[in-house]
Amino acid sequence: xxxxxxxxxxxxxxxxxxxxxxxxxxxxxxxxxxxxxxxxxxxxxxxxxxxxxxxxxxxxxxxxxxxxxxxxxxxxxxxxxxxxxxxxxxxxxxxxxxxxxxxxxxxxxxxxxxxxxxxxxxxxxxxxxxxxxxxxxxxxxxxxxxxxxxxxxxxxxxxxxxxxxxxxxxxxxxxxxxxxxxxxxxxxxxxxxxxxxxxxxxxxxxxxxxxxxxxxxxxxxxxxxxxxxxxxxxxxxxxxxxxxxxxxxxxxxxxxxxxxxxxxxxxxxxxxxxxxxxxxxxxxxxxxxxxxxxxxxxxxxxxxxxxxxxxxxxxxxxxxxxxxxxxxxxxxxxxxxxxxxxxxxxxxxxxxxxxxxxxxxxxxxxxxxxxxxxxxxxxxxxxxxxxxxxxxxxxxxxxxxxxxxxxxxxxxxxxxxxxxxxxxxxxxxxxxxxxxxxxxxxxxxxxxxxxxxxxxxxxxxxxxxxxxxxxxxxxxxxxxxxxxxxxxxxxxxxxxxxxxxxxxxxxxxxxx
Amino acid sequence: xxxxxxxxxxxxxxxxxxxxxxxxxxxxxxxxxxxxxxxxxxxxxxxxxxxxxxxxxxxxxxxxxxxxxxxxxxxxxxxxxxxxxxxxxxxxxxxxxxxxxxxxxxxxxxxxxxxxxxxxxxxxxxxxxxxxxxxxxxxxxxxxxxxxxxxxxxxxxxxxxxxxxxxxxxxxxxxxxxxxxxxxxxxxxxxxxxxxxxxxxxxxxxxxxxxxxxxxxxxxxxxxxxxxxxxxxxxxxxxxxxxxxxxxxxxxxxxxxxxxxxxxxxxxxxxxxxxxxxxxxxxxxxxxxxxxxxxxxxxxxxxxxxxxxxxxxxxxxxxxxxxxxxxxxxxxxxxxxxxxxxxxxxxxxxxxxxxxxxxxxxxxxxxxxxxxxxxxxxxxxxxxxxxxxxxxxxxxxxxxxxxxxxxxxxxxxxxxxxxxxxxxxxxxxxxxxxxxxxxxxxxxxxxxxxxxxxxxxxxxxxxxxxxxxxxxxxxxxxxxxxxx
Numbered sequence: 004x005x006x007x008x009x010x011x012x013x014x015x016x017x018x019x020x021x022x023x024x025x026x027x028x029x030x031x032x033x034x035x036x037x038x039x040x041x042x043x044x045x046x047x048x049x050x051x052x053x054x055x056x057x058x059x060x061x062x063x064x065x066x067x068x069x070x071x072x073x074x075x076x077x078x079x080x081x082x083x084x085x086x087x088x089x090x091x092x093x094x095x096x097x098x099x100x101x102x103x104x105x106x107x108x109x110x111x112x113x114x115x116x117x118x119x120x121x122x123x124x125x126x127x128x129x130x131x132x133x134x135x136x137x138x139x140x141x142x143x144x145x146x147x148x149x150x151x152x153x154x155x156x157x158x159x160x161x162x163x164x165x166x167x168x169x170x171x172x173x174x175x176x177x178x179x180x181x182x183x184x185x186x187x188x189x190x191x192x193x194x195x196x197x198x199x200x201x202x203x204x205x206x207x208x209x210x211x212x213x214x215x216x217x218x219x220x221x222x223x224x225x226x227x228x229x230x231x232x233x234x235x236x237x238x239x240x241x242x243x244x245x246x247x248x249x250x251x252x253x254x255x256x257x258x259x260x261x262x263x264x265x266x267x268x269x270x271x272x273x274x275x276x277x278x279x280x281x282x283x284x285x286x287x288x289x290x291x292x293x294x295x296x297x298x299x300x301x302x303x304x305x306x307x308x309x310x311x312x313x314x315x316x317x318x319x320x321x322x323x324x325x326x327x328x329x330x331x332x333x334x335x336x337x338x339x340x341x342x343x344x345x346x347x348x349x350x351x352x353x354x355x356x357x358x359x360x361x362x363x364x365x366x367x368x369x370x371x372x373x374x375x376x377x378x379x380x381x382x383x384x385x386x387x388x389x390x391x392x393x394x395x396x397x398x399x400x401x402x403x404x405x406x407x408x409x410x411x412x413x414x415x416x417x418x419x420x421x422x423x424x425x426x427x428x429x430x431x432x433x434x435x436x437x438x439x440x441x442x443x444x445x446x447x448x449x450x451x452x453x454x455x456x457x458x459x460x461x462x463x464x465x466x467x468x469x470x471x472x473x474x475x476x477x478x479x480x481x482x483x484x485x486x487x488x489x490x491x492x493x494x495x496x497x498x499x500x501x502x503x504x505x506x507x508x509x510x511x512x513x514x515x
Numbered sequence: 516x517x518x519x520x521x522x523x524x525x526x527x528x529x530x531x532x533x534x535x536x537x538x539x540x541x542x543x544x545x546x547x548x549x550x551x552x553x554x555x556x557x558x559x560x561x562x563x564x565x566x567x568x569x570x571x572x573x574x575x576x577x578x579x580x581x582x583x584x585x586x587x588x589x590x591x592x593x594x595x596x597x598x599x600x601x602x603x604x605x606x607x608x609x610x611x612x613x614x615x616x617x618x619x620x621x622x623x624x625x626x627x628x629x630x631x632x633x634x635x636x637x638x639x640x641x642x643x644x645x646x647x648x649x650x651x652x653x654x655x656x657x658x659x660x661x662x663x664x665x666x667x668x669x670x671x672x673x674x675x676x677x678x679x680x681x682x683x684x685x686x687x688x689x690x691x692x693x694x695x696x697x698x699x700x701x702x703x704x705x706x707x708x709x710x711x712x713x714x715x716x717x718x719x720x721x722x723x724x725x726x727x728x729x730x731x732x733x734x735x736x737x738x739x740x741x742x743x744x745x746x747x748x749x750x751x752x753x754x755x756x757x758x759x760x761x762x763x764x765x766x767x768x769x770x771x772x773x774x775x776x777x778x779x780x781x782x783x784x785x786x787x788x789x790x791x792x793x794x795x796x797x798x799x800x801x802x803x804x805x806x807x808x809x810x811x812x813x814x815x816x817x818x819x820x821x822x823x824x825x826x827x828x829x830x831x832x833x834x835x836x837x838x839x840x841x842x843x844x845x846x847x848x849x850x851x852x853x854x855x856x857x858x859x860x861x862x863x864x865x866x867x868x869x870x871x872x873x874x875x876x877x878x879x880x881x882x883x884x885x886x887x888x889x890x891x892x893x894x895x896x897x898x899x900x901x902x903x904x905x906x907x908x909x910x911x912x913x914x915x916x917x918x919x920x921x922x923x924x925x926x927x928x929x930x931x932x933x934x935x936x937x938x939x940x941x942x943x944x945x946x947x948x949x950x951x952x953x954x955x956x957x958x959x960x961x962x963x964x965x966x967x968x969x970x971x972x973x974x975x976x977x978x979x980x981x982x983x984x985x986x987x988x989x990x991x992x993x994x995x996x997x998x999x
Binding site (some may be wrong): 011053055085093154156157158163165179182183184186187191193205206207210211212213214215220223324327328356367370397404424427434435442443451 | 518542546548549550577580611618620624630645649654675676678679682683684686687691692706764792793795825827832835836837839840841845863864865897898899901904906909960990
């Protein structure tokens with residue numbers, strides 16, 4: 004049985020490689036890249052499966068670019084990109100513009116009084132807050148009948164999956180349209196990155212604060228991840244929460260968001276990818292016509308403080324009313340590292356499915372966890388980041404047992420070569436995963452755009468599999484020995500601390 | 516020129532006229548929208564075997580992959596309450612427990628070396644076996660699929676792992692407020708012991724035995740209770756022959772009927788789950804919804820879109836954008852295929868605006884009577900549904916899965932085409948009628964999961980409050996980590 008499976012793998016290998024090179028050749032034929040005169044990069048990939056298309060706008064700026072004291076600003080702007088433009092979402096932009104300027108003046112006066120270190124006049128503060136609120140109400144009168152006009156147009160015209168995301172590394176915008184709305188999309192998407200208007204900013208800021216309450220403040224795992232990441236990065240902005248610290252959220256202004264846009268949403272910082280039932284020869288002139296309107300601006304300075312070597316084990320322990328979790332992370336180099344695919348291989352070996360080493364050790368054999376995995380890319384990948392491991396203890400088991408079991412698997416990785424079967428499995432899976440990812444407009448738009456932005460070449464999507472093909476057993480041992488050492492480790496733990504009666508938190512089993 | 520309009524009074528006075536003029540002059544409306552080319556998505560071939568098994572074959576030659584799904588009637592709703600969670604265990608151990616000749620671990624190794632999957636699962640009304648593989652591995656993987664289907668062994672060690680996993684999720688089910696809200700809202704809507712709402716407990720999971728799994732399997736796998744769908748890079752004639760060879764000899768069995776299930780929505784009023792480690796309240800107002808084959812379905816779809824659907828809905832506009840009260844807000848009259856869905860309005864808001872947000876939802880629901888969904892909102896909702904309609908069938912596997920669902924629930928196979936026609940016909944009067952028929956605020960149960968001491972006003976200032984005790988019943992001795 005064993006020898007037969009090995010043989011089949013070899014056969015499969017040849018076939019897979021063939022399929023992949025065919026795929027790259029096929030994508031070469033139907034993918035067009037153009038850098039517009041303003042510096043914006045456009046990718047069109049023809050995939051005529053149905054009369055629809057998806058797009059992905061990649062902006063090479065994320066929370067790492069949040070200015071000091073204004074964490075959460077990149078994410079805040081992402082929300083504002085749905086608020087319309089000088090033509091969409093207003094009945095009189097000139098009037099609204101003046102009213103919004105008054106809001107900013109009133110807000111600045113309010114904040115100046117609020118943040119006075121001494122001699123704050125509470126009476127005056129109240130008046131200033133009132134003036135700010137009145138200014139907002141006056142500005143709202145210009146946009147009120149067109150609330151959410153941008154989203155309303157997209158939805159009414161058949162937009163599907165309209166959304167956006169912000170990470171520490173970048174910001175992305177995406178949805179899909181029937182193909183007859185290609186020109187409408189080009190108009191709308193170029194419009195919002197040409198003339199965004201910071202209307203209803205302070206209400207949207209409250210929406211964003213609710214988002215923070217939902218995913219961090221009121222969620223134990225969210226709280227753990229925030230504390231853990233903050234602890235792991237002392238110098239580099241990766242210690243920031245994308246959603247922002249609450250005092251920053253309660254301070255930054257619409258002017259700050261506009262400044263962020265002006266600085267980072269420059270055409271040379273953006274890649275726009277369209278995938279679907281389009282012909283590049285017809286679509287490119289349309290896209291160029293609209294997106295060329297965005298004026299060229301200088302590329303921003305993106306220097307950041309480099310994270311110094313850690314040189315000491317760090318630990319955060321959260322005493323929660325919720326059940327325990329164990330998490331640990333090790334610093335690793337950024338995505339351009341020649342070892343990037345070695346880390347991918349380790350993540351796959353340790354975590355992918357029921358054959359993974361962590362599943363077999365912690366879930367199947369020791370039966371101490373319900374889930375355990377290792378993963379790379381926390382909290383981003385563009386800068387040096389973390390390779391992390393976690394385990395979810397089943398009732399009666401403690402975080403320390405998770406740590407010991409994970410460390411045993413890490414030691415094995417350092418000490419022994421992985422097997423031939425494991426190495427082949429990793430490589431076969433990487434190829435099959437790539438093939439499976441090619442069957443959707445949304446997925447392709449994201450992958451092609453991200454690879455273009457990161458490597459200046461969408462073909463890296465295919466080449467990453469070639470690089471994983473070159474990973475050796477010695478590479479895995481070398482990288483494991485280099486990376487997974489105690490002084491390079493940050494640990495995050497949720498300890499069950501009990502809960503008041505009626506809180507709903509029950510102790511785990513009899514062991515607690 | 517705009518100076519004439521700086522007076523607020525003038526603005527308000529001319530709002531209507533201005534809006535109209537501006538509406539016609541906006542640039543986006545001048546962008547040409549050509550006619551969408553006619554699109555006839557490939558339809559799967561439907562085959563009914565003499566033993567009643569229904570097979571759908573959908574060729575898709577874009578990528579060298581073949582995926583299949585078998586759906587078998589009967590699921591968690593058919594399990595006695597004392598063994599709640601049985602199909603979760605069955606759905607896991609059917610695969611992990613291996614077959615007569617191979618352990619689950621051996622199957623894992625064999626499949627993962629081919630980057631292939633054969634997986635089993637369960638839901639409220641069915642169980643499933645699926646595979647996914649590269650085209651050239653089809654025969655190898657299909658053999659594993661058949662082996663899992665016909666010869667499962669349900670080995671004891673894997674039952675134990677599955678049970679421990681369930682004990683773990685039971686122990687964690689009160690950690691996250693949104694999970695509590697989802698679970699308790701379903702109980703209020705359907706009734707605490709209703710099979711669509713009840714949850715597994717330590718005792719019900721520990722009551723499940725290997726014999727239960729074996730019996731379930733033995734009494735459920737009949738050809739006439741099975742629907743199979745295959746999509747990918749194959750030749751339909753050859754695939755049909757292969758499936759006939761595999762399944763033609765399968766026996767027929769008793770037809771599975773949709774069980775008679777009673778619904779007992781909670782009494783109207785306020786229900787509270789106190790949680791002290793959060794700063795946001797999860798609010799859900801619920802009642803019983805309806806089924807998708809209700810003739811009101813089309814009008815309800817338009818109503819839901821306009822009232823609590825996307826960016827342009829009333830709830831989003833009012834409670835999120837205009838009032839800034841929430842990130843998550845929405846709702847509508849939920850529908851399910853063969854039993855009532857949940858009618859649900861939900862909002863998550865800071866503890867300090869809990870009562871304010873309930874009142875904001877109240878106001879929107881009450882507003883439906885004196886400010887019915889208007890022509891503009893109806894047009895927007897219908898445009899939104901109809902213009903995005905193509906995304907329901909823009910890939911061969913979406914078409915396949917739609918058809919399989921219609922077949923499973925006994926809906927006409929042209930349900931999707933009917934849906935489009937049905938939406939087109941919906942009028943303002945239809946929407947007003949269904950809003951009045953289904954939205955009865957005074958009959959709804961209002962659930963709040965929140966940190967009571969930080970509320971803006973006591974919840975009982977709105978009405979009588981029932982406190983819900985969500986304490987997890989302790990595990991019986993000897994399970995769930997009792998190591999003494």
